[in-house]
Amino acid sequence: MTDRSAGQLVVSQLEEQGVERVYCVPGESYLDVLDALHDSKIQTVVCRQEGGAGFMAVADGRLTGGVGVAMVTRGPGASNAAIAVHTAWQDASPLVLFVGLVPVSDRGRESFQEVDLGGVFGSTAKRVLTLEVPDRATEMVAEAFHIAASGRPGPVVVGLPEDVLVGRSEVGVAPPRDVSEGAVSSQQAGRFGRLLEDARRPLVVVGGDHWNPASAERFTRWCERWHLPVSADFRAHDIVDHASPSYVGWYGFTRSPALAAMLDEADLLLFVGCGAADVFSDGYQRGRQAARVVVVDPDPQLRTHQHRVDLHLLASPAALLDAVGDRLPPATPGWSRWAAAARSAEEEFGTPRPDHPGQGVDLGVAMRELRSRLAPDAILTYGAGNHAIWPQRYLPQHVYPSLLAPRNGAMGFGLPAAVAASIANPGRQVVSVAGDGCFLMNGQELATAVAHDARPLVLVVDNSQYGTIVAHQDREYPGRRHGTSLTNPDFAAYSRAFGGFGERVSSTDEVPGALDRALASGQAAVLHLDADPTVLRPQPKG
Numbered sequence: 325m326t327d328r329s330a331g332q333l334v335v336s337q338l339e340e341q342g343v344e345r346v347y348c349v350p351g352e353s354y355l356d357v358l359d360a361l362h363d364s365k366i367q368t369v370v371c372r373q374e375g376g377a378g379f380m381a382v383a384d385g386r387l388t389g390g391v392g393v394a395m396v397t398r399g400p401g402a403s404n405a406a407i408a409v410h411t412a413w414q415d416a417s418p419l420v421l422f423v424g425l426v427p428v429s430d431r432g433r434e435s436f437q438e439v440d441l442g443g444v445f446g447s448t449a450k451r452v453l454t455l456e457v458p459d460r461a462t463e464m465v466a467e468a469f470h471i472a473a474s475g476r477p478g479p480v481v482v483g484l485p486e487d488v489l490v491g492r493s494e495v496g497v498a499p500p501r502d503v504s505e506g507a508v509s510s511q512q513a514g515r516f517g518r519l520l521e522d523a524r525r526p527l528v529v530v531g532g533d534h535w536n537p538a539s540a541e542r543f544t545r546w547c548e549r550w551h552l553p554v555s556a557d558f559r560a561h562d563i564v565d566h567a568s569p570s571y572v573g574w575y576g577f578t579r580s581p582a583l584a585a586m587l588d589e590a591d592l593l594l595f596v597g598c599g600a601a602d603v604f605s606d607g608y609q610r611g612r613q614a615a616r617v618v619v620v621d622p623d624p625q626l627r628t629h630q631h632r633v634d635l636h637l638l639a640s641p642a643a644l645l646d647a648v649g650d651r652l653p654p655a656t657p658g659w660s661r662w663a664a665a666a667r668s669a670e671e672e673f674g675t676p677r678p679d680h681p682g683q684g685v686d687l688g689v690a691m692r693e694l695r696s697r698l699a700p701d702a703i704l705t706y707g708a709g710n711h712a713i714w715p716q717r718y719l720p721q722h723v724y725p726s727l728l729a730p731r732n733g734a735m736g737f738g739l740p741a742a743v744a745a746s747i748a749n750p751g752r753q754v755v756s757v758a759g760d761g762c763f764l765m766n767g768q769e770l771a772t773a774v775a776h777d778a779r780p781l782v783l784v785v786d787n788s789q790y791g792t793i794v795a796h797q798d799r800e801y802p803g804r805r806h807g808t809s810l811t812n813p814d815f816a817a818y819s820r821a822f823g824g825f826g827e828r829v830s831s832t833d834e835v836p837g838a839l840d841r842a843l844a845s846g847q848a849a850v851l852h853l854d855a856d857p858t859v860l861r862p863q864p865k866g
Contacts, residue, residue, distance in 0.1 A: 331356025331489040333461035333497075334422070335364050340462075340497040341469050343393055345369055345384060345748065347377040349404075351397020353424025353437070356489040369747060369776060371740075372768040374401045378408020379737050379766065380744035382417050383705070383728045387748055389536050391418040391472045398425050399437030402444060407734055412479035413448045414732035416533050416628075418472040419479040420465075425454070427487035445481045454483035458493035470501035476623035477533050506622040506639035508647035515635055517651055519616050520550075523592035524658050529575070530564060530641075531557025531598025534622060539642040540724035543596070544568050546645060550653040553663040555583060557598040559716075562727035566674070566720035572666040573673065575604045578713045578861060582669035587611045596620045596641055599629025603731070620644050676718040679863045681856030686832040687785065688862055690853065691718040693835050694783070697843060699753040701726060703745045705780075707738035710791035711759035713861050719755075736765030739782060743769050746778035746848075753843075754780040760812050761790045767815075770822040773848040781842050782850045784815045787857040795860045819850035828852040 328336070334357055338346070345367045350358055361368050371377035374396040385392030392412075396405045402423045412419035425431075426438045442452045451471050455464055468480040508516070520526060528547060540563050547554045547570040554564050558576030565571065573583045584606065587593075593600070593614045599621060605611050608630055618635045619626060626636065637644060676692035691714050704719055705728040706712040712729065721727055728741040742756035763784045773780065790808045797805050816826030825845035829838045829852065842849035 327492040327494045329356050329360070329489065330455065330458035330461040330491050330493060331484075332360040333458065333493060333495065334465055334484070334489075335360035335366065336497050337462040337465035338366060338393065339364060341465070341500050342390060344388070346393045346395055347371055347380040347384070347744070348395035349374045349377050349397070349401060351401055351424050353397045353426070353486050354395060354422065354484050354489060355486075357395065357422070357424075357484065369744075369772065371772050373766065374404035375407045375736065376740040376766045376769040376772070378405040378419070378421065379411065379734075379740035380769075381421075382408055382412050382415070382419055383741035383744040384748055385418050386533065386728060387703070387725050387745055389725075391420055391469050393420050393422070395422045396424070397437070398423060399439045402439050402441065406444065406448070407736075409445055409479045409481065410448045411730050411732050411734045411737065413450075415730060416477050417479075418477040418533070420468045420472050421479060421481045423481060423483050425483045425485040428456075428485050429487065431485075441481055441483045448479070449481045450478040452481045452483070455485065455488050458488060458491035459495050461493065462495055462498040466498040466501055470503065473503045476621070476625070476627065504622070505643040506637070507643055508637050508639050512635070512637055513647040513651075516618060516637065516648055519592060519618060519635065520594070521654060523616070525590050525662050526552060526592040526594060526659055527586060527590040528552050528554040528594045528596065529557055529598060529604070530554060530596050531560035532621065534597050534640040535563055535724060536642070537724050539640070539645065540564070542645050542649065543641055544570065546649055551657045551660045551663055553586070553659070553666045555586075557601075558603045559727065559729040559731045560598065561716075562721040562724050565722050567722060569667055570663070571670065572663070573670040574716070577603065578717070580669065580673040582666065582673065584610060586666055588613055591615045592618070593631075594618045594620070595629070596644065599626055600631035601628045602630070605630075674717060674720065677862065679859050681859045684831070684854040684856045685829055685835060687714050687853070687855060687859070688718070689832050690783070690835045691715065693839055694755070695719055697839055698755065702753040702755055703728065703742075703749065705729060705738045705741040705745060705754070705756040707758060707762035707765075708733040708735045708792075709759035709762050710795065710860050711757060711762065711785040715757040717862055735762045738762060739766050740769045742780035742782060743773045743776075743778045746773065746780045747776050750777075756780055756782045758782055758784050759791065760784060760786045760788065760810055760815075763815065767818065770819060770824055770848060770850070774823040779846065779848055782819075782848075783853055784850060785853050785855050786812055786815065787855040788812055789857055791857075791860050815850055815852035819848070822848070825849035826852070828854070830854045
């Protein structure tokens with residue numbers, strides 16, 4: 325067998341794992357890997373900042389159903405990528421971050437850009453691994469992918485010392501490890517069925533990353549057959565088609581008041597792929613009255629579930645359906661009217677309404693106009709901030725996966741996610757709604773979009789402030805706003821400077837034409853929306 329460098333072996337194993345793209349900011353610490361990628365079929369997406377590269381990898385993993393891959397250099401590079409690791413950790417998204425390291429002989433000597441990966445990522449990664457000998461290169465990559473995708477998915481950080489990468493080995497590629505879907509025994513399936521049939525007001529909550537298009541479709545049809553009301557965990561509301569009669573809305577910040585009340589009224593909570601976390605439950609306050617709680621999640625620790633558990637099924641959604649999917653519902657489920665009322669409330673809550681601002685663009689009308697132009701399989705992205713309330717409430721999703729938004733509240737996620745989505749899915753419409761503060765945290769990734777012919781449409785909501793913090797200040801320290809104002813550039817000109825389309829929109833009646841021109845441009849496009857700084861959320865509240 326021909327010997328190869330450890331860097332070449334790493335890339336060979338990535339190919340064996342089915343990786344199509346890696347997102348990177350180059351560094352001299354992992355030159356041998358970059359050299360191996362030169363001759364690889366894997367696409368190398370060169371980004372402008374490590375945080376953006378990490379966010380793109382997270383988004384890519386969610387969209388493809390695989391493991392996202394990012395590569396960065398030691399020290400500053402690893403530090404910049406930490407935000408993506410935290411996002412993958414809290415969002416339960418599979419990610420492998422490769423970090424070039426100082427030579428083994430320089431370790432522990434405070435050498436140039438040295439970093440202790442265990443110390444930096446020990447609390448936000450499922451595992452931190454370091455390649456110590458070339459012979460373990462392929463085995464370690466396979467191990468990292470398995471850990472990232474198994475149980476509750478999450479990030480794995482792999483350190484690649486510069487001198488180890490150029491070492492030689494004759495090992496071959498390792499077989500990718502299967503990820504268990506879990507299983508539901510006949511006894512558990514029977515208990516599950518009895519709990520469901522005994523309920524009078526059951527409520528299903530879907531979330532997590534253990535879904536695929538087939539399981540999302542199957543689960544939706546199963547819930548429809550049972551007339552079950554299905555809600556979604558925070559920023560997981562692309563799992564169930566919003567046109568389904570079973571879909572009743574999403575939980576999280578600014579959720580529907582009717583849905584919040586429903587959580588308190590339910591006598592059976594069925595969590596599939598997720599659990600009762602703080603954002604879902606309004607700080608662990610909602611849903612405490614439920615008489616029974618079933619959790620379907622392959623994570624044996626249930627780290628994000630803070631509630632009682634009457635039945636825990638260590639299974640993926642697909643494994644649950646394999647066990648109970650053929651079970652027939654009662655002739656007339658007793659909860660049908662309750663579910664139908666919840667569906668009506670969601671349709672009312674999700675209908676775009678004018679906000680009637682005193683100045684600038686009416687975001688409610690803008691969302692209505694955008695909604696009419698969305699393709700059924702459009703991919704939506706946004707980061708963190710009050711700007712996200714409008715698309716979250718008013719823009720429907722019809723296929724899975726089609727939503728990329730950080731559940732950990734990481735600003736700057738929306739644009740890199742949109743770029744990755746457009747690169748991975750060049751035939752699909754990709755739309756991102758960004759706040760002015762959120763957009764500029766990774767606005768430089770427009771350069772990556774242009775370089776790779778990615779064509780997302782980005783709406784930047786400019787209210788010249790960190791709106792979410794303003795809302796908190798107004799509530800807790802009225803009349804004392806401080807440290808939240810922003811001075812913004814012309815975002816349309818910013819986009820044009822990168823080679824994209826850019827247009828500024830200062831009034832509501834300009835929105836339809838601007839949307840049409842941006843969508844027809846065939847380029848990465850930015851619409852700069854001047855918004856009223858006094859309108860911090862959709863009005864009326866509904």
